[in-house]
Amino acid sequence: MGQRGVEQSELPPGQRLQRGWPVTHYGPVPKFRPERWEFRVFGATADGDKHCWNHDEFTALPYDSVVADLHCVTKFSMLGAEWGGIPARTILETAPPSPAVTHVMVWAEYGFSANLRLADFAADGTIFATHKDGELLTAEHGFPLRLVVPHLYAWKGPKWVRGVEYMTADRRGFWEERGYHNVGDPWKEQRYSYQEGPGEGPEL
Ligand SMILES: Nc1nc2c(c(=O)[nH]1)N[C@H]1C(S)=C(S)[C@@H](COP(=O)(O)O)O[C@H]1N2
């Protein structure tokens, strides 16, 4: 068990173990400009306001860590990484959603996005990571900030994340609009949108 109890040292069905840590993403690696960076929480917040942090403010939020695996839908998995950063739950507590919120859209540089059910975002292991295994993330792995959602496929965790939109209905993110499963549970092999059952995603 990891610090927050989410370590899974087992491979989900159809996955194989990857040694080393490959880089997988769509598009170029963005350049980090600290003076322009801000983290925004917007949409259906409890107080109706937008909440913003600059880089110093965001990284001053209480630090925690999670030992968790990363499962890429292209079938490789990396097991047992320690992710350090700010738990998603801290964001929910600091900038609470309105009671009507059911889903979130996590936004990253260049308009990349991933949608999550509120419960998946609020889960114990979900963390905005600044570090992996005690070291700052490298640019290609998401520096200065990436989301890690240990219990879902890795595309649900945007690298270079810049904010969260609270939503009162579900909407598909970048890969979810492009044929990937709306929920993305690797233990159920929810890889593609054609596998979605009733209630698992908005109409295609
Ligand atoms: N911004 C952004 N984040 C992203 C992606 C992407 O295309 N853009 N790809 C996702 C996918 S499919 C995977 S498998 C992981 C890979 O993370 P890694 O390159 O650190 O191994 O990043 C995820 N986060």
Ligand SMILES: [Mo]
């Ligand atoms: Mo992936």
